[in-house]
Amino acid sequence: MEEQQLEHKTYAGRYYVLVVLSLLCALQNIAWITFSPIVKEAKLSYGLTDIEITLLPAYSPMCFVVLIVPFTWFLQKFGVKIVGVSAAWILAIGCTIRVFIPFVPEASNWIWVMHIGHILIGYVGLPVMILPPIVSSAWFRPKERTLTTAISVCAQAFGQAVGFVMISFLTKHYGIRTMLYVMAELGVFVAALFTIYFPSKPPTPPSVSAEKDRTSFALSFKKLICNPGYILLVIGGGIGMGIPLSFQSVLSIILNKNIGGFNENVVIDSFHGFISSTSWLGFAMSVLSGIFGQIAGFFADRFQKRFKIILCLLLLIASGFFLWFSLSIYGYGSQNTINLFITFCMADVLVFTAMPIFYEAVIEATYPVAEGTSSGFLTLTINIGTLLFSIVGIAGVFSDKHPERAKAMSWVATGGLLFALVLVLFYREGYKRLAVDVSEITSESENDSIPSLLPPSEKNRGPLVINK
Incomplete structure (x- = not known):
């Protein structure tokens, strides 16, 4: 049988798809933290209680726990386009209905609308965290995948940063209702961009792996459960990222109690005013x-088959920063404001930087399981950690009256990172998807279910040709 050399193409439209997905990721995170920077104004304008202000953002991890299985089935059944476009409009609706709530005292009778809005916003957290690696795999070449995953994942962090400034500025100068109007308008704008153009995949796939059919949804669960490398990555990623990232929620309780002279002042009147503000x-x-996430993604694409080394380095250095931060707040290290600011900032940054690497690693370890399914359960474990923190906070365990309880969680975060590091060390890395793309399938990989994906005529073909 004559061997054939397939052509694979990349399209300029992939950048549009990446941009609109990144905008959705950013806006969902802005909407998610709506009232966190303006707690006082939210209480005065809508009569929100401390429990409600904690509960509204907690709807996002709740949605993950409840909806992850039906969502991954829906995604694999109906495709990225329907999931993406519907998510954009659901976010727009969730942001829009909040503007119809009247101010206090009438607000108490309409506060349920606020909860519905944040439940819808919370649901969009599923596609926001699960779609990035799927879009990267469907639209981008192997040498671009990790970086593009990092771009859309890190858009979530940029969204929080922009939201912090935008929400505080608009509320202070124009009022909380104007801020909600602006957010609703942004939601409709992003939804319109999705409606204009957001196909599930390009006409011609960018790589060999992108053109192959994925394992059925039912069979995927069996494959994932029986894959020890995947289990180690999911548990390690969930503990190593979920717990430390959730620790942010108690940071102000710890530092604003005269440790290092921190406060929540958002006015930059001096360098000390900036460096001593938890906000x-x-x-x-x-x-x-x-x-940092995009830098890590760039180098991961340049040094492929090095995910384990990169993850171990990130987790090890982050553990060191978290350990020094924990020692410092207990008085065993320096409680200087600059030390605490830099130490915790770098610890948290390195944890977040590991996220796109974890996503790509679990997909490589489980190919040909659908990207949404394998990355979905990693995201679930991360959100379980976040949800547990939220539940503890709602129960009143962490409060201004008991800062020592919040301080104790610094050791839990440090231990979680070290435990994640141990699990990643035992993880036996595999690059099944990459092996298909570079036509490096060996006899070892033939024992690991990859040969069934390739017809006999294609097993020994020449180098893959990619047309830009």
């Missing part, structure tokens, strides 16, 4: 997370 600390973490 600006959150802003700096978000910006740097986005930058």
Whole structure:
């Protein structure tokens, strides 16, 4: 049988798809933290209680726990286009209905509308965290995949940074209702961009792996459960990212109690005013997370088959920063404001930087399981950690009256990172998808279910030709 050399193409439209997905990721995170920077104004304008302000953002991890299985089935059944476009409009609706709530005292009778809006916003967290690696795999070449995944994942961090500034500025100068109007308008704008153009995949795939059919949804569960490498990555990623990232929620309780002289002041009147503000600390973490995440994605694409080394380095250094931060707040290290600011900022940034690498690693380890299914359960474990923190906070365990309880969680975050590092060390890395793309399938990989994906005529073909 005559061997054939397939052509694979990339399209300029892939950049549009990446941009609109990144805008959705950013806007969902802006809407998710709507009232976190303006707690006082939210209480005065809508009568929200402390529990409700904690509960509204907690709807996002709740949606993950409840909807992850039906969502991954829906995604594999109906495709990226329907999921993406519907998610954009659901986010627009969730942002829009909040503007119809009257101010206090009438607001108490309409506050359920606010909850519905944030449940819809919380649901969009599923496609926001699951679609990035799918879009990268469907539209981009192997040498571009990790970076493009990092761009859309890190857009979430940029969204939080922009949201912090935008929400505070609009509320202070134009009022909380104007801020909600602007957010609703942005939601409709992004939804319109999705409606204009957001296909599930390009006419011609960019790589060999992109053109192959994925494992059925029912069979995927069996393959994932029986894959020890995947289990290690999912548990390690969930613990190593979920717990430390959730620790941000108690940061102000710890630092604003006269440790290092921190406060929540958002006015930059001096360098000390910036460096001693927990609000600006959150802003700096978000910006740097986005930058470092994309840098890590760039180098991961240049040094393929090195995910394990990269993850171990990120987790090890982040553990060191978290350990020093924990020692410092207990008085065993320096409680200097600059030390605490830099130490925690870098610890959190490195944890977030590992996220796109974890996504790509689990997909490589489980190919040909659908990207949405394999990455979905990684995202689930991350959100379980976030949800547990939220539940503890709602129960009143972490409060201004008990800062020592919040301080103790710093050791839990440090231990979680070290435990994740151990699991990644035991993970036996595999690059099944990459092996298909570079036609490096060996006898070892033939024992690992890949040969069934390739017809006999294609197993020994020449180098893959990619037309830009």
